[in-house]
Amino acid sequence: MGDSVVAVLTYRTWADGHADGHFRSGQAIVKRLVDDVEVESVTVVDPFRNWLRTLAPHPDLDGCFPPGVARRLTRPGRWSRGDPVGPDMLPAYRRLERRIRRTAPPGSVLVACHPVLAAVADPAAWRDVVYFGWDDWATEDDGLFAAAGGAIRWSYDEMARRDVNVITVSRTIADRIGAGRSTVVPNGVDVSQLDDDTPAPDWFRALEGPVALWVGSLERRVDTAALAACARELGREWTIVLVGPVADPGVVDELAPLDNVVVRGWHPRGEVLAMIRASRVCLLPHVRSPLTEAMSPLKLYEYLAAGRPTVSTDLPPVRGVSDRVLLVPPGGPYAPAVRAASEMPEPSAEELDAFRAEHDWSARYERFKTAVLSG
Template sequence: MVATPTTSPVTTVVYALGYRTWADALRVGSAFSPERIATRLRDDRSVERAVLVDPVRSQLRRLKPDRPAPPPFAIDPSREHLQPRRWRRGEPTERDEAVAVQRRLDRRLQRHVDPSSTVLVTSHPVLAAVADRDVWRDVAFYAWDDFRGVPDSAALVGWAYAEVVARDVNVVAVTQAIVDIIGARRSTVVPNGIVSADFEEQAAVPAWFAALGGKVAFYAGSLQRRIDVEALQDLADDLPAEWTLVLVGPMQEPECFTDLATRHNVLIRDAEPRPQVLAMMAVADVCLVPHVPETEGMSPLKVYEYLGAGAPVVATDLEPMRGLSPHCRLVAHGARLAPEVLAAAAGPRATAAETAEFRSAHDWDRRYLAWRAAILGS
């Protein structure tokens, strides 16, 4: 049943994260949209009360020594951080269990706030699917990715998307592709973004990068099957001798990169601290977004960061990449990257004025205003 509209004012926003906790986000540099939204919601004084909710985790994790605790979400009592627990481990992927877990969380959150004056926002599709629309002022699903890609969860998330539509949940997504996949009546696209201040003081590049010499085609991000590895193999084979293809990021699916790693002009490195990654972007000759077509639902942070760093970009021609900048060259899936990489390296780089304009247009302060308007109507 869909809730009857109410005129009670919104005083509270609850944001329930999906799949990754606040601590998880801080450990990888707080660069992605959930934590950017959470931080701005925390600092938004037009919201009387804000509650950040971690995904449900196992009680057993408390029995093991952990890494040092990250900084707290807030010290202001009107800004809270809940860390719900259950005894079982792992993210449930079977529907009955997942629904039970998220319904318990929904009831707990209803007891914690006055739901009649609260908008519940969640990035967990199952919570969005089962949250009681008759109780909450409104329910919104913030889809910062297409969560059908979560391991072993495609069927569960597909079911949740259908429930989101049936229950008239408000959908705010990072791409039009996700909006279209879900098909909700109420929907808004708010793409990914950057923080302009991150680029104002450039760190030194790592010593190994400085020692490369020659020209560099650079990729930063998780090393997984979302990358068009065949396109990168062709690129490595096609590049002139003075070029090195560099990939930096956590290796999540090493079996995908075995052949690429054998190329003499390919260097694959583990994740580096975020300031050093931004510095490498800024000095690379060309930065790359070689994604497979199945990633069209993504709003890749890296393309915004590359352009925010002033680098020329060559990317697979997918809808989220289009119209961002004249310094972002698009290549059809299946076409070879090398001609555009060489043309991008030979062409003029973005001017300081162009880079500053791009940063301002895509800064998270501006993105958050669009997100808040979509969630709260103001």
């Protein structure tokens, strides 16, 4: 009998990932699992949603699995409209695990992207139980997991007790879980998307002078004080551009009044990649917190794979990734590092190719696959 894997997504559905090219954490790895013809059977399970939403047609899903192999997408539903929180979370995910188990091929490996699902899964019913996580959800103070109460920390203790096979983007997360079995698979980049010929938007191309760019959700983990000080010190010669969905309007309120700061919302991925390529320097100004100390910044690899020097807050997961990253201590000045980064020579074609090969999602997937199937 060949390998069989059941991968249960969290946050975003397969349709969400299919719509944007599966470039995000978690989805990128699961997409490569689906495409791997050496794995005999793969079942992808969407995050469970209200039944009315699961019954709605999804035309974008047609043809999203490779033909000729055992591939299946399931979309479990629930009666409640919102995600289970607090005390309701454990029984809800126990019921979900039993439903998934009933239709899983015998001898399957369960890959759960939700920590509570990994913690409640019956280890005797699966060849192995794997938790695949890309943030320390126990430290999140907003978003889906913030309302979980103590369920996430409980799930960490339970995963350690049950010897769940843990795959995370940083050693810090595995250590906080206390995992006896763990593998670190940092975030990566889809090299095939980098040379998209979509032009940058007109407003971006109209900017004069060098641009320092941040790409990502505008939320509390962004160090707005550091960005504001950087903008004032750089002056009108530079433009700081922030592109991404606005999760916290306070970020916009603090930065928008500055003359040389441009805050824009969501843009199509091709335009985002074009802006990265056209920027002089890219930015990763995160506040230091338990959440950011454990992350693996997806945007960092995209910046560097596009050949852009990057100025980042000094955080453990950022250290040692590339000599083209200049680190700023939390609370330190960004402007001198931005100027220094702007004077870096362009990487050679050989250097860029080597970085891309090392950090492409395909290379990340091989390490993930080994951990899942031989764990």
